[in-house]
Amino acid sequence: MSLRDASVALRRFGLGAKxxxxxxxxADPRGFVLAQCALTTAARLDDPExxxxxxxxxxxQTAQRQMQMAKQAEKLAAQQNAPMSAPSASPASPPPSxxxxxxxxxxxxxxxxxxxxxxxxxxxxxxxxxxxxxxAARIERGVSTDAPFVERLVLFWSNHFxxxxxxxxxxxxAGGYEREAIRPHVLGRFADMLKAVVHHPAMxxxxxxxxxxxxxxxxxxxxxxxxxENLAREILELHTVGVDGGYGQDGVTNFARLLTGWSVGxxxxxxxxxxxxxxxxxxxxxxxxxxxxxxxQGGEEAALAVLDDLARKxxxxxxxxxxxxxxxxxxxxxxxxxxxxxxxxxxxxxxxAEVAKVLVNSPEVWEARPRKVVPPYxxxxxxxxGFGYRPKPQELGRLAAALGQPTWTVPAPKGWxxxxxxxxxxxxxxxxxxxxxQTARNVDKLSDPRTLAADLLGDAMSEETxxxxxxxxxxxxxxxxxxxxxxFLRR
Amino acid sequence: xxxxxxxxxxxxLSRRSLLMGGAASLALWSLIPRIAIAGTRDPRLLTIxxxxxxxxxxxxxxxxxxxxxxxRPRLAIxxxxxxxxxxxxxxxxxxxxxxxxxSLYQKREATLIHATATPYRGRSHFDGQDVLESGLGGVGRIxxxxxxxxxxxxxxxxxxxxxxxxxxxxxxPLVMRGPAPVLSWIPxxxxxxxxxxxxxxxxxxxxxxxxxxxxAFAEGLEIDRVALSQASxxxxxxxxKPGGAAGPLPPRLSKEFxxxxxxxxxxxSAADGPRIGALSYNGWDTxxxxxxxxxxxxxxxAALDGALEALHAGLGPVWRESAIIVMTEFGRTARxxxxxGTDHGTGMAALLVGGAVRGGRIIADWPxxxxxxxxxxxDLKPTLDLRTVFKGVLRDHLGIPxxxxxxxxxxxxxxxKAFDGLMA
Numbered sequence: 001m002s003l004r005d006a007s008v009a010l011r012r013f014g015l016g017a018k019x020x021x022x023x024x025x026x027a028d029p030r031g032f033v034l035a036q037c038a039l040t041t042a043a044r045l046d047d048p049e050x051x052x053x054x055x056x057x058x059x060x061q062t063a064q065r066q067m068q069m070a071k072q073a074e075k076l077a078a079q080q081n082a083p084m085s086a087p088s089a090s091p092a093s094p095p096p097s098x099x100x101x102x103x104x105x106x107x108x109x110x111x112x113x114x115x116x117x118x119x120x121x122x123x124x125x126x127x128x129x130x131x132x133x134x135x136a137a138r139i140e141r142g143v144s145t146d147a148p149f150v151e152r153l154v155l156f157w158s159n160h161f162x163x164x165x166x167x168x169x170x171x172x173x174a175g176g177y178e179r180e181a182i183r184p185h186v187l188g189r190f191a192d193m194l195k196a197v198v199h200h201p202a203m204x205x206x207x208x209x210x211x212x213x214x215x216x217x218x219x220x221x222x223x224x225x226x227x228x229e230n231l232a233r234e235i236l237e238l239h240t241v242g243v244d245g246g247y248g249q250d251g252v253t254n255f256a257r258l259l260t261g262w263s264v265g266x267x268x269x270x271x272x273x274x275x276x277x278x279x280x281x282x283x284x285x286x287x288x289x290x291x292x293x294x295x296x297q298g299g300e301e302a303a304l305a306v307l308d309d310l311a312r313k314x315x316x317x318x319x320x321x322x323x324x325x326x327x328x329x330x331x332x333x334x335x336x337x338x339x340x341x342x343x344x345x346x347x348x349x350x351x352x353a354e355v356a357k358v359l360v361n362s363p364e365v366w367e368a369r370p371r372k373v374v375p376p377y378x379x380x381x382x383x384x385x386g387f388g389y390r391p392k393p394q395e396l397g398r399l400a401a402a403l404g405q406p407t408w409t410v411p412a413p414k415g416w417x418x419x420x421x422x423x424x425x426x427x428x429x430x431x432x433x434x435x436x437x438q439t440a441r442n443v444d445k446l447s448d449p450r451t452l453a454a455d456l457l458g459d460a461m462s463e464e465t466x467x468x469x470x471x472x473x474x475x476x477x478x479x480x481x482x483x484x485x486x487x488f489l490r491r
Numbered sequence: 492x493x494x495x496x497x498x499x500x501x502x503x504l505s506r507r508s509l510l511m512g513g514a515a516s517l518a519l520w521s522l523i524p525r526i527a528i529a530g531t532r533d534p535r536l537l538t539i540x541x542x543x544x545x546x547x548x549x550x551x552x553x554x555x556x557x558x559x560x561x562x563r564p565r566l567a568i569x570x571x572x573x574x575x576x577x578x579x580x581x582x583x584x585x586x587x588x589x590x591x592x593x594s595l596y597q598k599r600e601a602t603l604i605h606a607t608a609t610p611y612r613g614r615s616h617f618d619g620q621d622v623l624e625s626g627l628g629g630v631g632r633i634x635x636x637x638x639x640x641x642x643x644x645x646x647x648x649x650x651x652x653x654x655x656x657x658x659x660x661x662x663x664p665l666v667m668r669g670p671a672p673v674l675s676w677i678p679x680x681x682x683x684x685x686x687x688x689x690x691x692x693x694x695x696x697x698x699x700x701x702x703x704x705x706x707a708f709a710e711g712l713e714i715d716r717v718a719l720s721q722a723s724x725x726x727x728x729x730x731x732k733p734g735g736a737a738g739p740l741p742p743r744l745s746k747e748f749x750x751x752x753x754x755x756x757x758x759x760s761a762a763d764g765p766r767i768g769a770l771s772y773n774g775w776d777t778x779x780x781x782x783x784x785x786x787x788x789x790x791x792x793a794a795l796d797g798a799l800e801a802l803h804a805g806l807g808p809v810w811r812e813s814a815i816i817v818m819t820e821f822g823r824t825a826r827x828x829x830x831x832g833t834d835h836g837t838g839m840a841a842l843l844v845g846g847a848v849r850g851g852r853i854i855a856d857w858p859x860x861x862x863x864x865x866x867x868x869x870d871l872k873p874t875l876d877l878r879t880v881f882k883g884v885l886r887d888h889l890g891i892p893x894x895x896x897x898x899x900x901x902x903x904x905x906x907x908k909a910f911d912g913l914m915a
Binding site: 420424425426427428429430433436437441446448449450462464465468470471472473474475476477478480481484485486489490 | 542543544615616617620633634662686688689690692693695696697699700701703704707708709710711712713773774775776835
């Protein structure tokens, strides 16, 4: 074992070294990573300050309703006061307006009651604050964790099962979603994570299943809107068997029918707390439907059965194996590696800790030079870990966004791209230089870039990089060059 | 100093608003009784660190040395003709990009020093700068700089801003670091050329090790260049000179040097402002295409000359009480290298200018550039400990006694006696 292996352990399988890490794990770098595979609860982030996602949903929706009612009341009052009448007109006894029908009071607006006030905190601010608190907690975890491989698995699976904060209420729920549906399962069973994800209101809302209604269900026959295939399609195409998984349009539609009724409780019902999973039988499409050759009887349990079966499909094992290998090693991973991961996934029935161990025990991952460009979020976290530069979490979030990866705000359900070209755009590399300058200005000027480079890159550092840093014109420039070194930009 | 470090942003803002407040604030300063530091004199000292290793043999060219031209084909400053140096004493000539410095020399307000060095004999910029700025005998656990330690020994220690140091830049340079309080100020354009130098180094590194990154980086810089050229509809700064031998100066470079010099001059000339300041200019590490007359070094020397002129103008009446030390961490190789540049060397040139300086002379115990005279067969051999110059200035200009200089400002330097007679 060597410092070279230590840099693989801390960079390829981590979020970058902190000064001292390389030496600390040098005796057994692989053991350092493998040991993390047994830390089944290390990924959890149970901070009592962080609110459950359904709390945020309820508070934001309450504020939104309040706002609607207040606006309605204000509009009503304006209409009543407008026509030449004296300002003494009381809202309790509206004067009959001439010509037009009197405006109908909105449901919940009780005549005679004091007019509803606008909410103290707007829904947008509630969503934003929750988002920022979650982001800060996530960054803090990434910076401080002693199990960085586990955190990398969180980032991988969170991206695999991504939701986007760009979609209304999901902004307030994205962080909670990751804590509630992803983190508990990254070293557990794939099927459990899949079910937790699809069950989660953030996913149901993000991919529109909360409004999907079986056309022949009681609700559908009353003329409400129809089937929405979005979630069913993405589960098949992105989350499980993959685009070549052997399903057709029928499979997608049938799966969507089986998912009807899977929705989210809002303020209007009293069955479940608002913002939690809510099964609505009235929306269930009746009948039995086939997905990938197996027929399921509808009902709440039917969709769960589909998910369990999808998790066991060989195509799912292959899809996940390729994605993991691409993420941790190379855009074009060697076939023996993907074969091995696929076999591990199948033989362990989707035990993700087993799959992770096989990945870490694969010779290929220890042999290759740094390859994958460190994506923006990981890059930001690695700067804090390595350089002790502590900007505010929101600044770090902005930094990742400036490099093209705003946290929890993916452009499409497919998630962030995982190939080098995506993060190596000219403008992005140029932007990294700006960040390098900023970092260098904030580093302890008495530390030595040469020492820090050895500490952060270990034996992954090329002689050219070592010399370039050693020959820097000033310490500040030495730190800039270290941030921009190929071995720091890649892993 | 502590507070400054914890909260440089505030310090910077308050300083800036104080300055931008302009006349009113400065007028207030002038109402505060003047504090004399040493008797009736009120001396100012500014150090300018040229980071990267200035090629002294191109700034202060030994055109009379028989080996100079042959060691440096195409790089040596010619004695006559195009790009010829400005005449000094016949043996040395001043780089043609420095006409203002030349005029100071003629007015006996500039002393040119050659073949000097710190005790450092290695070739690392960081370590060399550490030794230069710490004033210590070698590399070690360094936490403060000799100017800060000198501040604590000023005869009038205890007065207000007059005993604070002034540092230009986001981070206080080592030479000014330490327990004594320091004001810091960041001109907007300061140290931009660091980027040029960083870009060149990264371009080189990527081209050797990572072609894909090299391509993306080059394209990214192209975007930058286009954006810059579109944005720079602003006229060149008024103080920019139409250009010496190097031709018209890159306005950005010139503006950066001048902005910092003007800001330093404003602080140092304020009645109750700081008396001791430090600034540094990056970008002197000329390994390739040095361009001593026309090119990167020529441009920088011209910008430095412009900065000296800006200091002269900005200090105004207190110029006669001012001394400015221009120094670098080490000199460069005597020979030109294979890429029309020079590598890290040893013996260097330094400048001591200002109205308080007994100038018009060259201090150089010239060792010669013959093969056998070169240090380790490659560098100008140092014959003068640069710290003796620092000590001479601190003693005769600021009134710091020999004892304090030899023990706390430059520890263990009793043997390196202060250079006598540097000040007028």
